[in-house]
Amino acid sequence: MNRGAMHSRAIAGTLAILVGGGLCAAVAAQAPLHDERTESRRLAFSGEGVRTLDVRTISGSIRVTGDAGTDVRLEATTSIDAETQEGVAAARRDLVIEGREQGTTVAIAVRDRGAATCGEQGPWRQDAAWWDRRRYDASVTLTIRVPRDVRVRLCTVNGGEVVADGTLGDFDVSNVNGRIVLKGMRGSGRASTVNGGIEATFDAAPRTESLFKTVNGDIAVSLPRDLSAELRHKTFHGSVFTDFDTVDLPSTREPTRRPGEPRFVYRRRGFTNVRVGTGGPVLTFDTLNGDIQVKRAPR
16 A cells, blocks of 8 residues: 555544544533432421411422421422533522411422412413523422321422322322322312322221312222212223222203203213212212222221
8 A cells, every 4th residue: 555545544534533522522512411409498387277288389299298297397309401501500590499487387389480380370481482492401309298187288280290198187289290199198188180190098088078180090099998978980981990889879960951942951961979888078080081999998
């Protein structure tokens, strides 16, 4: 091989190394950055009356556990994936975790640039147009320990589950894109999500009317063996199962009036009603795409 050919190959090899190195540097520069940090807080109840924990966020899970403590112990873990360090810094600025002591209520909220959060009325990101693409993804996981007897109001929207374990008071639990899990409950209330299942176990039956509702997901609820209640259940694309002894009740119908006709025509609303034991509070189980199971708790 002549010297010219050798020289050309050397140059080509050098260029390949330079180009390859440049590509590696570019890929490294574009690789996502991950930042995660946890902060802890204690918040206290005051005054007389029913104590309430009110938790609201947009992206992330909520996990609440009842124990023998007297105050609220919060651990908030913020997880950020960003394209640049500037994106990480922007996420830290945008996400604000609020904790407020309001007498018998402790309120915790994760806010995005100070805007309204889950379950609140108010403006959303007014400072950004729809084309203002963020350079990060972020979520906040809230892990909270509370006195067992508190009432809980929990609300999230995206990317996580809502769990309440061992709280004895009433409950109002909402999710949109994620499941709801209730364990060892003794209160009454409402559990509602859109894209996710609902799982619940009760150590004592709800004392008043309660609702378990989703659109896309199964509902599985375990209740004490001595249950006395009226069960209402509805699913369009699924099946219903219970191992309680039941007595059929008349189906709920509502009158509707056809245009131009003087009389009312009754139409079924889709719920099947049964009585367990001697009857009692109405427990409603409602899903569009999913199965419903209402089971007796193990002995």
